[in-house]
Amino acid sequence: MNPVEDNTAVIAEIRSLAEAVCTESITPEQCGRLNSLLLDEKAALTYAVYLRMHGLLCWRWQNQIVIIETPETPPPVQLPAGLLGGAWQGTVGFFSQTKPFSYLAATVILGVTLLVFWAIKVTHHQHFATAPSKSVPSDARPERVFVGRITGLVDVKWSDDPRFLPPMGFAYVPLGRKYKLDAGLMQITYDSGAKVILEGPCTYEVESTSGGYLALGKLTAKVEKERSEVRSQRSEVRSQRSDHYPLSTSHQPLATNSNPQSLIPNPLFAIRTPTALVTDLGTEFGVEVDEAGVTESHVFRGKVVLVALGDDGKGRGREVTLGENESARVEKPTGGGNPVIVVRPGLVKPESSAFVRRLVRPPKVLDLLDIVAGGNGMGRCRERGIDPSTGMEDPVFIGQERTAGRQFRPVVWHKLIDGVFMPDGKAGPVQLDSAGHTFAGFPATDGRVFGSIWARAAELRPDDRRAEITNNWVYAMGPGEQFTPKHRGLLGLSPNVGVTFDLEAMRRAHPGVTPSRFRAVAGLGDPDRLVASDDGLVDLWVFADGRLKFKRIGLRRLDGTVKVDVELGPGDRFLTLAVTDGGDEIVSDWFVLGDPVLELVPTTAENQEGGQTMNGP
C-alpha cells in the first residue's frame, strides 16, 4: 500500500472518493486510488461506514415511488400497493416503477412467498420425485423432471379433448406435459425464471427445460435474469446445476434441447413451432401459430433469433435476428419449397395481434388519495402529499402558508400527476396542465395557499396529536365521515390550489382500461371543533384538458356535502381539480374531497373477459 504520512488527509481523501462512489461518478483513476488507499485498515473502516451510511439512506428513501418518465421506460408491473402492509408500501410502489428495485421488491415478495410455502413445496416435489409410477415398473421408471410451475390462470377453459387431462390448479410442470386451452390465459414460470403466458385457444408442450413447442395459438415469453419463485424449489435433478446466472452468461450456440428427458439444461430459451424456432437472446416476445402452421413473432424488448424450419423440422439456413418492435412471419410458399421469412417493423397484424403480456386483472377504480400519497392508484398509501407551491413531495403535512407565484409547477416525481398550481385570476389566464391548457375564468384570489395537498386516511386515531393542532387543519377537522362513505379518506385541498392528474399516463400504467368518471364527495371541514370561526367559502373547479366540466361557486360549510361526478372521455389527457378562496381569503377554507376516485372502464370488450392485453409499444 501507499505510505500514509498524513492519516487525516488520507481519511479526507477516502471520504471524497467514497462520495464519488455514492454519486456514481467515480472514474477508473479514482477507483485505482481507492484501491491503494483501502488496503489500510483504518481507511477501509472509514470507507465501510461511509458506504453503509449511503446504503441505509438508499434503502430508506428509494422505496419512495419516484420516477421521471422517459420514452425508454418499460411499462411498469402493477401490484396493489396494499398487498404487503405499510412497511412495504413504498417498495411495492417503487416495484412498479424502476427496473433495479423491481429485483429487490420481487425478492422481498418472493421471500415472503417462499417462507410461507416452503414446507409444502418441498414435500410436494419429493412426493412426485419418489412416488412409483403405476404404468412403469419402478426399476425402469424414468425420473420425472419438473421444469417450473403454473403461476397464473385467468378464466381458463380447458380443451374437452378426451385425451387431454387438465392440470390441477397451480400445479408443477413436468417435462413433456402438453396443455390445451380453449380459452383464457395460463402462465407457466420455468425454473430458469422464464415466463410464458399461453392464450387460448392454444396447444403447447413443455418439451425442454427452457422452452416448448407451440403447435397452435398464441403465447408471450418473457425471459429475464431474475430468478422466479419456483426456481428455488426446483427438482432435485436440477438442483445439481451450478450455473448461477444461466440466462445472462451463457455463450453457447443457439441449438435447442428438444429431448424431453435430457437433463442437460438448455442455455437459451426457445419456442418451437411447426415452421419456426424462436430463440431468445434475453427479451420479451410473442409467438402466434395459425392452423396452417404459419408462425408470426413479435419482439417487445431485446432480441430473438428466428429460424425457419422445413417440413422435417430442420433449419434451411434461413434465419433472422429481430430487434425491439420488429416482427416476422414464416410462410410456406403455396407452390411448395422452403419457407420464407417476411420481416417488418411493428406488429405483423396490428388489428389482431394483441399479445397478453401480463396476467393482471385491470383495476376498476384508481384511488386518487393513493396517487397523491405516492402510489399507483391501486393501493392504500396515505398520509403524504404535495407541496402546492413547488410540486415536490411533502412527507409530512406542512401547516404553513405558502406563496409561489402563478406558474404551473410540474410534479416530476410522480408519473401520474402532471403538476400543481395556485390559481389567481388577477393576471389573466392560468395554466392548468403541461400541455398548456389555460383557464381565464378564475376569480382574483389572494394568491396564498395553506398547507399541503394532502391524502389523509378516513380513520383518525383518537390519540392522534396532529388533530389537536389547528394548523394541521386536515386532521384538526376531525373524522369527516360525512365525506367518506366508502372509508377511503380525504384529499385536503385548501385554497388557492390546483392539481392536475395525467389520465394518459394512467392509461399507459393500466393498459386495457380508461378513466370514465371522476367521483368524490366535496365539502368543508369544521374548524369549530377546536376554535370558533367563520364559515368558510370556496369555489370548486374541475377541468378535462382545460375544458370546465364542473364548478361549484360559493360552497360553504353549512352546505354540507356535495357529490362530484364528472364524466371523462377516452381521449381526455388531463384531469384538473382547482379550489379558489371564494373571495374572502383562505381563513377557515378547510376544503376536502372525500373518497376521490377515477372509475375505469375497459377499452375493449375483449378485456371484460379478464386478463390484460397490451399491444406492442
Add this chain to the structure above:
Amino acid sequence: MASSSNPIHELFLRHQKDVFAYILTLIPDRNDAEDVFQQTCLALLEKQSEFDLGREFFPWACGFALNEVRRFRRVHYRERVHLDDAVIESLASVQFKSAKKIGAQLDLLMDCLAELPGDKHKLLMQSYSYHGRLKELAKWLQIEIDTLYKRLERIRKSLFECIEKRKERS
C-alpha cells in the same frame, strides 16, 4: 409452515437493509448491488434451515452476501469498474472484525438525520428518491449537476461527522 412469526423471517426483515448496505460497500454500483442483494436473499432463503438461532444473523447473512459478491465479480469482471479482490477481502474482513463498532455508529444515523435542517433533509430525500437520476433532479432544481454533487457531498459528510461526534460523546 413458515409464517410472519418465523424467527428467520423476522431476522431477515430486520437486517435486510444492513445486508444491502454491506453489499454496497463491496459493489460500488448501486444497481449491481441490488442485483447481488437479490441473489443473496435467495441464497439465504434457500439455506435458512441451516441457520442456528443461537448465532447472530447479520454476520451469517454477510457470509452469503460476500459469496454472491465474489460470484458477481467473476461474471461481470470485464464490464465494470471494480475494487481489487484484495480490497474486497480487506473491506469484508474489517467489517467482520468491527461489526459491533460499525453497527453502533450506524445506529446513530437516524438521530443525525433528524438534526439536518429541513432543506438539506429534503434535498437528500429527493436525491435518493430519484434513484441516481441526479442529472434530472439537477435540471429540475435548475442547478448544475456539479453543484448538486457538492451539496449532497456536504450533507453526507455532515451526517458522517455527526455520527462520529456522537460516537465519541457516547
